[in-house]
Amino acid sequence: MSEEKQVEEVETKINEKKIITPDEVEATNLDVEHAVNTADSVSSTKELELSKAELAYYEKKEQNRKNIVDMIQVAESELADLKLRKSLMESDFPELLSYYQELLLDGSTYPEMSTIAQATLLEYITYELLKPLTHIGLKYSLAELDNWETVHFQIRYSLGEGNRLQFAFKMKPINNKYEAAYMDMFELDLDSKEVAINDDQVLALIRYWSVDNLYSSVQLSVLNHELNQLIVHFKTLGFNVDESLLDNSKPLDLHLESAFELSTEILDNIFIITMSNPEYDMEKIGEYGYEILLDKEQSLAVEVNEHGHSNLNIQTGRTNRSILDFFGSYPFLVPLMVR
Known part of the structure; x- marks a missing residue:
């Protein structure tokens, strides 16, 4: 084949166009x-x-x-x-x-x-408040929580209303058949630095000793002394301590009302004792009253009030005394107040 013919065939193939149908186009797109x-x-x-x-x-x-x-x-x-x-x-x-x-x-x-x-704060601050009791063996109790003890009594501390600090005291009864209860005695407001003393518990102490025979006179005297040491300590720390029957830092000038009637039996017993002691005397005051004159210019006047109860007027002259000191010294007068 000639060279010219071969060239023509190639050009023909190059110039040929493939014809594509619509179906083939759609298939391709899909x-x-x-x-x-x-x-x-x-x-x-x-x-x-x-x-x-x-x-x-x-x-x-x-x-x-x-x-x-x-x-x-x-x-x-x-x-x-x-x-x-x-x-x-x-x-x-x-x-x-x-x-x-x-x-x-x-x-x-x-x-x-x-x-x-x-608990740590309460332990440390109560120790500082009770520090005068170290001379009678103050130590933290291993038997009870929130409790200190001495050789004479136990002290329980707790937080009361408004987080006021409360101290309660308990002594061992002289009769083992009895179980003593804690006596709420002090309430300390550590914000205003005020100390309140529960006088009802102070009078209850007289009954526990004299009437119930729960404690001895020696126990009563020791407790009275140590509690007054605490009162002095509170004052030293800057606290204001309310007037109370417990305070023995000054003479007594008390006006109390007993819940009991003035019985003839009690008056007769007082009369016998006063007449047998040359330092005592007993005089009638008005129609319904009596005055018992004691040693050291002390006295107790008693009269019946309109309710049939007894009004007591206790004077200790120049002698500094608490109510515990007074009735502890003159136990024959206790029935006028508690029975």
Whole structure:
């Protein structure tokens, strides 16, 4: 074949055009669209799977962060509480009083003070308040919580209304068949620095001794002396102590009402005793009254009031006495007041 003919055949093949039908065009487009949709679907699935994995990861990470924050807060609270307890151990009474006012009366400085820290504060501040009793063996009780003991009696402390500090006392009965109860005696307001004394319990002490024979006269005398030592100590610490029947720092000038009638039997017994002692005397006052004159310019006047009960007027002249001192010295007069 000649060279010219070969060239013509090649050119003919090059210039030939393939004719594509409409059906073939549509089929081709569908294949392309399917391929594109398939690719998008695969891509979306992968993105969705990755999103779930990332979400779980970040959720776990955030939860771990919260756990760490909680642990830090707990650790910081425990550390603050340890530092507080250390400070309490190193504090004297004025500092302990400030802590008491801040923590138990105000509560703003350490709003989450632990039970241990509160117990520590109460132990240390009650010791400072009871310090005069160290000469009779004051020590923290191992048998009862919130309790001090001495060789003569036990002292229980507690928080009353408004977080006022209360002291109750208990002595061992002379008769082992009886179980003595605590007697609420002092209530201390550590905000205003006021001390209130329960006079009803003071009078009850006279009954426990004289009528119930629960305590001896020696026990009554010891308790009276030691409680008055505490009163003096409270005043030294800057507390104002209310007037009470317990205070023996000055002479008595008391006007009391007994719940009992003035019986002939009691008057006869008093008359016999006063007549047998040259330092005593007994005189009638008006129609329904009597005055018992005692030694050291002391006296007790008694008369019947409109309710049939007895009014008592006790004077101890220049002799400093509490009501316990007075009736302890003149037990024959006790039935006028308690029976």
